[in-house]
Amino acid sequence: MTKVAILGGSGYTALELMKIFLRHPEVQIEAITSRDKEFPHIADVHPSLAKRLDIRCEVFDARKLKDRGVDCVFGCLPHGASAESIKQILPLGMRVVDLSADYRLRSTAEFQKYYGEPHHDIANLADAVYGFPEVYGDKITAAKLIANPGCYPQTGIIGLLPLVAAKEVDLKNIIIDSKSGVSGAGRTPKLNTHFPECNENFSAYNVGKHRHTPEIEQTLGDVAGETVEVIFTPHLVPMDRGMLSTIYAVPKRSFTEPELYEMYRAYYASNPFVRIREALPTTKDVTFSNYLDIALRVVRGKIVILVCIDNLVRGASGVAVQNFNRMFGYVETTALI
Incomplete structure (x- = not known):
């Protein structure tokens, strides 16, 4: 125990x-x-x-x-x-x-x-190891200190990993457009998350300067072996929990959707919490779970990636337990499925 x-x-x-x-x-x-x-x-x-x-x-x-x-x-x-x-x-x-x-x-x-x-x-x-199991899994096992990842970065990173690892997209022309439920702002009362302010409202915030931007670029840069630049824009949605990111990338060659799906399924074949879906994901599909749902589309030659997570589970506490399971030798999915 x-x-x-x-x-x-x-x-x-x-x-x-x-x-x-x-x-x-x-x-x-x-x-x-x-x-x-x-x-x-x-x-x-x-x-x-x-x-x-x-x-x-x-x-x-x-x-x-x-x-x-x-x-x-x-x-x-x-x-x-x-x-x-x-x-x-x-x-x-x-x-x-x-x-x-x-x-x-x-x-x-x-x-x-x-x-x-x-x-x-x-x-x-x-000595800190960034706690993203799909990227730093081996390092997590022996780590004494895990830096649990932010919620927004998980959607951006997981959505882009296969393409960035293979350098199949322009690494300096990536857009991540994200929406999060209000619980992502924490429990401490704040004016912008006060019910009369956020209910029936939809707003962007910290455009071009959000703290998760360098976190995303750092990890994708590790995977690519070179500098990666993203434009990341977060939005507040008047719902309790859930997160949806829509990611836009410019490919270096033409892709069909079946080719993309084949690439992503192969890349994530051994990752228990990544689900590649044909249908467009929704936040309700992942509520209270540690799953990340991904769908892929090709639009006018560009690649569109959609990723959903529960911002409190996979976005924070669920991935923390996933890291803990790796650290202490338990099956990675224990208590999470």
């Missing part, structure tokens, strides 16, 4: 983690920390967990987690706060899956540019 702790138990990603781990046969949730000084019972924070998980939130103390036999810590804290905790955990030998953005970008200059502050834990940054 593997003991886990969750840092920051009040958010949506923490709730999804708990629900997944409650059905994981090899996991015991040993501790949940909170920055709420009242340290409530978890069922008071998330009523859906009543009679399912009997545990009270506690103050973060890395040494106490170690003494209680915690094997893996999941960071569900905002960037900055997550790194401050993690740099206390790693020297004690516990492994970490961090769901914040603190360790996703290898370049501290890029982090400063997109997050507006210096990196909080440069000492451990070089």
Whole structure:
């Protein structure tokens, strides 16, 4: 039995983690920390967990987690706060899956540019493995620190991997147009996600400067072995959860749709959560699941790729558990199908 702790138990990603781990046969949730000084019972924070998980939130103390036999810590804290905790955990030998953005970008200059502050834990940054199983699967197995990927990057990266790996498209002429449900903004109240503001409304945000852009380019650049540039535009959709990205790429040669489908099915044949579909995917097809659904089209010689995920499961907590399963030698799909 593997003991886990969750840092920051009040958010949506923490709730999804708990629900997944409650059905994981090899996991015991040993501790949940909170920055709420009242340290409530978890069922008071998330009523859906009543009679399912009997545990009270506690103050973060890395040494106490170690003494209680915690094997893996999941960071569900905002960037900055997550790194401050993690740099206390790693020297004690516990492994970490961090769901914040603190360790996703290898370049501290890029982090400063997109997050507006210096990196909080440069000492451990070089040891972080980006937790994208379809790209860095072998490295994930032995990693001590996993930087869980963002939700938007997963749709963009998974949609483009086969074409970028084969360099079959113009690597500097890629457009990713993405839409996400409101839960992607987190549980903390904000004006733009206040119901009267976002209901019956549809809006783009952070055009040309979204923090996930360098994350997408970094990973696709690793796969291509050269610089990849994307135009990424996110949009807020007035629904609770779900994400749909439409990706446009310019091929270097002509493709038919059957050729594309053959390429993608071959590339993802060994990946259990990637589903290649003939029909156009919808967000309801992947709700509450760890699947990524992909459809392909050729339009006027250009390639159009459509990818759907649940932004809270595959977009965050589900892929975190997928990484955890790889790290601790469990079947990758355990508790996820």
